[in-house]
């Protein structure tokens with residue numbers, strides 16, 4: 001049970017905390033803009049942590065600064081690293097917002113602003129929790145560090161180099177990230193796996209220039225025809241990826257996990273409809289939707305270019321064609337091995353008279369959190385205490401770059417304890433965060449810190 005003095009502090013300071021969050025939300029830090037808003041957001045956070053007794057620094061990166069902070073030393077206690085980001089998605093199109101994205105408005109139990117959920121609101125739950133320990137006189141129960149970056153929304157380009165340089169300062173026993181959501185309102189959730197990514201660009205080249213398709217048609221192999229055939233050959237009719245070895249290291253989903261997922265309130269028809277589709281038909285046809293999305297690797301062609309695409313006709317055999325292809329990977333799949341298998345497949349399927357090359361744009365492994373780790377147990381109990389029911393364990397089909405970098409550079413499996421709701425309009429107009437999630441999140445964060453300290 002969370003210390004009553006800490007809980008009481010959080011419950012009696014809700015209005016003051018909301019005012020502080022509104023201050024932070026007024027600072028429009030967007031990573032790919034050249035103004036000083038990100039510097040101001042970083043300064044605000046460093047000052048906020050500084051007044052709570054943290055040693056907080058703003059450290060430059062090639063893009064936007066990061067905030068590193070360490071709380072007062074608590075001898076013989078473990079250390080937790082809290083990661084978050086202060087940058088937000090651009091708010092455009094502005095005309096679709098009911099109120100100004102950077103003039104937060106509280107309405108019907110929600111706070112509306114860009115960043116209200118992603119990630120300022122979620123990050124702020126941890127500042128509230130830390131403040132409650134410090135100001136209630138209890139003191140922090142363990143060593144707390146913050147790593148708050150300002151370029152998450154552009155893919156965390158500096159995180160790898162930054163964590164390499166500052167890894168020693170960020171050493172910890174556990175890490176928590178609140179930048180995700182409940183599976184549904186009223187259903188607290190812990191995300192236990194994220195998929196990895198191998199991103200390749202396949203280029204097929206033929207003649208040295210576009211040729212006359214009449215004079216030379218029937219003599220010269222066509223790169224666009226060949227590329228289209230190669231991309232088509234990457235899947236079998238049952239939806240499985242046809243590249244040999246693609247599934248070699250994939251672990252089947254256990255019966256217990258599959259049964260738990262089938263209990264989740266996932267309405268396939270409604271999901272399809274919300275996407276403008278009749279049916280969710282991607283992936284391996286014999287498997288349930290959530291399993292295809294969370295636990296199976298996939299291959300998708302993201303775009304193809306080649307030949308003449310202008311108005312009217314132009315009768316050519318094109319000189320080249322290329323395709324961009326993303327492969328989402330699951331635990332135990334080695335991105336390098338997957339890319340090697342892709343190259344072999346391309347070599348074996350390139351027709352005579354043409355050449356193919358593969359350029360690799362990204363290769364990062366999946367992230368899997370051990371559901372039996374002490375940190376996950378601390379989070380489970382904290383969510384149950386704060387929200388009145390134990391969390392469900394879910395996965396996420398996407399990749400979160402910082403999570404993978406924290407795992408690789410710091411050796412930490414982050415606990416993904418998010419407080420958002422699916423209806424928070426992330427990256428969209430009218431982003432919002434439920435006040436009940438903000439307050440519940442602060443209790444959960446405080447309980448998490450206390451539970452972790454007790455282990």
Ligand SMILES: [Zn+2]
Pocket residue numbers: 085118119152179
């Ligand atoms: Zn985020």
